[in-house]
Amino acid sequence: xxxxxxxxxxxxxxxxxxxxxxxxxxxxxxxxxxxxxxxxxxxxxxxxxxxxxxxxxxxxxxxxxxxxxxxxxxxxxxxxxxxxxxxxxxxxxxxxxxxxxxxxxxxxxxxxxxxxxxxxxxxxxxxxxxxxxxxxxxxxxxxxxxxxxxxxxxxxxxxxxxxxxxxxxxxxxxxxxxxxxxxxxxxxxxxxxxxxxxxxxxxxxxxxxxxxxxxxxxxxxxxxxxxxx
Ligand SMILES: C[S@@+](CC[C@H](N)C(=O)[O-])C[C@H]1O[C@@H](n2cnc3c(N)ncnc32)[C@H](O)[C@@H]1O
Numbered sequence: 001x002x003x004x005x006x007x008x009x010x011x012x013x014x015x016x017x018x019x020x021x022x023x024x025x026x027x028x029x030x031x032x033x034x035x036x037x038x039x040x041x042x043x044x045x046x047x048x049x050x051x052x053x054x055x056x057x058x059x060x061x062x063x064x065x066x067x068x069x070x071x072x073x074x075x076x077x078x079x080x081x082x083x084x085x086x087x088x089x090x091x092x093x094x095x096x097x098x099x100x101x102x103x104x105x106x107x108x109x110x111x112x113x114x115x116x117x118x119x120x121x122x123x124x125x126x127x128x129x130x131x132x133x134x135x136x137x138x139x140x141x142x143x144x145x146x147x148x149x150x151x152x153x154x155x156x157x158x159x160x161x162x163x164x165x166x167x168x169x170x171x172x173x174x175x176x177x178x179x180x181x182x183x184x185x186x187x188x189x190x191x192x193x194x195x196x197x198x199x200x201x202x203x204x205x206x207x208x209x210x211x212x213x214x215x216x217x218x219x220x221x222x223x224x225x226x227x228x229x
Contacts, residue, residue: 032082036073040211041182045082047208048140048180052086054222055176057139060087062096063127063165064145064182067103069110077182079142080107080120087119097123097130098145128161131168138172144182148191155188163194175219179204185211 026042027034066080080096087094127145146161181192208214
């Protein structure tokens with residue numbers, strides 16, 4: 001009898017644990033296998049994938065590469081792989097830039113594993129230098145480099161860096177460019193604090209504000225003719 005009660009309690013506990021885990025799990029399935037949990041970034045990633053479809057984006061830039069590959073979906077975001085996969089399906093290209101060779105080597109291994117080499121190029125550089133020298137118009141800009149932390153000085157340096165990234169590429173953006181900034185909903189204002197303040201004074205408005213923030217241009221307009229084919 002005691003054995004049966006223990007068994008029932010353990011089974012019920014296990015079930016409750018599984019239900020809670022499943023409720024928290026936010027996947028991008030069927031785009032990315034169900035087991036990868038994108039948690040606080042799932043909704044903004046879904047919105048970005050829709051915007052990329054709508055605008056038929058071709059040139060994507062990411063600052064700060066996916067140093068943990070797809071396994072980092074919950075912690076770092078695994079954006080290089082998510083956007084690279086979209087790029088492969090839509091004949092687009094992701095240019096990811098990182099200052100750390102270690103991050104690049106790790107990401108390149110995942111890019112190979114996912115067979116995305118034709119659609120992702122990873123550059124070894126400081127992101128601001130890379131952006132200053134980028135020659136093409138940018139359809140989607142994702143800012144996620146200089147790591148944020150609890151240290152106030154690091155927070156300010158990270159915020160300034162992301163602002164300067166935006167300024168370095170600003171003249172390559174157009175009215176249908178999409179901008180997303182990672183790690184925003186954090187104490188001290190997150191990576192986006194200064195760059196979002198700057199953008200809001202210019203021609204940009206917030207499209208979605210969660211852990212990540214998406215901004216679009218005030219003059220953003222879809223070409224409806226392209227839907228009548
Ligand atoms: C949070 S990770 C990027 C995560 C990635 N976007 C993802 O979705 O998985 C931040 C990366 O930014 C890089 N980084 C930091 N400072 C940088 C800089 N000045 N220029 C370029 N990359 C930088 C780090 O080496 C690190 O690999």
